[in-house]
Amino acid sequence: MQVIDSIGAWRKALDGERADGRHVALVPTMGALHAGHAALIERAAATGAVVGVSVFVNPLQFGDRADLDAYPRTLEADVEVAAAHGADYVFAPSAAEMYPRPMATVVAVPALAARWEGEDRPGHFDGVATVVTKLFAQAGPCRAYFGAKDYQQLCIVRRLAADLDLGVDVVGCPTVREADGLALSSRNVRLTPAERRAAPVLRRALDAGAEALTVGATPAAARLAMHATVAAEPLVALHYAEPVDAETLEPLEDALAPGAGARLLIAAQLGATRLIDNLGVTR
């Protein structure tokens, strides 16, 4: 496996692979790779494509300098995880390589970014959309694998790739969970033992909301079921819990018709740590 840190060498390597007739699979990450990332890499590798994992902690998507500085950086371990799960390349540029001058250009998907995580983290999704556009443009035509755990991000990335004709096919992959239902996240290590024990309530709340929608309850009833579930955990403060349209992310207005689907989104605070999760539901 090869580790590359310059954009020029990265482009050349992937162009070379395509010239040899191979397909390219890209797994964009911010490092701190866990079993969720490993599953993305394995799924990409299973297609027979040449797999490139990018590792870049993107300053543009952090509102807060302290949060950026505190984000785990574990490149050596990440390289091992990537190699063990079938990656052919790790692309790990420095911030100076990615942003040699202050960025004047912004890519935004305002209709999908305004609500939910975007409302609580202004500018976050503009930073995500901008760096993903760069990563896609650098990598060239490929399939790109994203976890469904960051569902709003997945919707935004899928939309910008299609809207801008970037030649990238965005593949959403199922959330990987601990045995007790907690979605894997690089942030989970920050939880205290008590918070960690409380955290699976997010998944239980999603299940309660899904159950309600599945039997034909209104979105308001599903929301109430989620709120009630979380309210039973004093360590967990809800940011939002909402049934939404799976594509537009607008709040669901009506009970699901038989055969129709939706997405449930949830975000909550556990001490200093913000956790998010989501679940698809079809009636």
Next chain:
Amino acid sequence: MQVIDSIGAWRKALDGERADGRHVALVPTMGALHAGHAALIERAAATGAVVGVSVFVNPLQFGDRADLDAYPRTLEADVEVAAAHGADYVFAPSAAEMYPRPMATVVAVPALAARWEGEDRPGHFDGVATVVTKLFAQAGPCRAYFGAKDYQQLCIVRRLAADLDLGVDVVGCPTVREADGLALSSRNVRLTPAERRAAPVLRRALDAGAEALTVGATPAAARLAMHATVAAEPLVALHYAEPVDAETLEPLEDALAPGAGARLLIAAQLGATRLIDNLGVTR
């Protein structure tokens, strides 16, 4: 010469050319090709690259539906001009091909787009930046030729291509002018005979401003010289006339040091027609 109207066929044609070892040159236009466009095509062809001319009247960059509808569409003539000056392909997609669904994604370069044309035409440069990003992503690695006549647009396009790592080398080409100094523009045909006679005052004003900066006058004095020149033409109402930094487009603050350079921008209204022009100056 081949005329293509689907993005898929366009991508495939240019990928094929690159696979055969040729370089690709892109000349993005809104059609109504005149001698200014012809010069871009010739310059691109002179490099030995395969030359693709895109013809697309981009709805996103028109604030006004009537202005969009009134914009000249002359594809048959454009194809002839392109072929006569050395183009290998004309890419002329429909609006439905370019925007199969409403665009949710916006590309913006706010620091360069806020002033001058952007101030008078809100949203215009977001529309330009978004469609150019699409055109670049569709075409793949290439050199792209733009006229310096739309200088602010040239700066924005150059910046977004670099910021987003689009693999496109943006080449700015000198403004082509009529014998009396009027910059070629698709809008010139809308001038009445009297307005057409008055129009070269824009170039004379730029010359007056350049003369002032060249001898070490302040930016305020250069601006005054431009205003005074235009004031002598009753048919011409000035929008702005400004010495600016050639890269940031910020108003110039100090007189030019020997060897230093700047750009002069001008925009004026002649009846129903808005004209713009600009000039580089080095002391």
